[in-house]
Amino acid sequence: MTIVSRIASEVQLMLRRPPRQQYAALCYRRKKKTRAIEVLLVTSRDTGRWVIPKGWPMMGKKSHAVAEREAYEEAGVKGKVDRNPFGYFHYPKGLDNGLKVNCKVQVHLLEVKDMIKDFPEKRSRRLEWVNCELAASRVQEPELKDLIHRFGQLMANGADAPRSAAAQ
Template identity: 35%
Template sequence: MPKGTVEHGESSAQTAEREAFEEAGMVGSATAEPIGTFEYEKDSNGTRYHVTVHALFGNELADCYPESDVRERLCVPLFDAIDIVARPQVRTLLASLAQRCGD
């Protein structure tokens, strides 16, 4: 799940779109309203982060994207993602999204 800092003048939905492209090469439109939030702590520095999550409806996966050489992209159905994701808060968000989408 791509995440990043909201840049000056950017909405959280715009950040979701930018980060999805930078980290996974996904081109699409994020929902205007977030589907939820979660918090996590980076092991390397102990800083706690608050993440606002938007659903992204993508229609294209780019072969070339900014972080393609440092990230592994994995595209899976929503129900599989629920089983794969390690963070319980993120699993809950994905399960809620699946329920709303009727998956």
């Protein structure tokens, strides 16, 4: 390692900040006939990659309420959100100014009961209901892939709706 690359690496470590917090909803439903579980993926507005609805903390709102709000704004879904986190994942968020910040995303399960046809971000996102295996293959974040796989396994093993005990 050259002296310049070592200095650059050390400066980068010194400037590293703790991850910024975000809240997300892993939206799911059961197919009416087969009772198979599907999860909802949305595209990000900037890169078009597949993600789950997520956003920044909101003044006066608890984490699960933020996740529920983001699910409505980004995907037009309403339902029953779990107050307890199901799990967490990390990813690098590209900001408008070109910088990247590390984010820690707290994920809440949301069982979808209704879909609204006209929602705030309808024209800037695509939505798709897919099984857990396909959803995990589409998202880029390894920890999110793991969460989706774990959720699918829990539901396949007969769980009605995983609660905080699932967030191990």
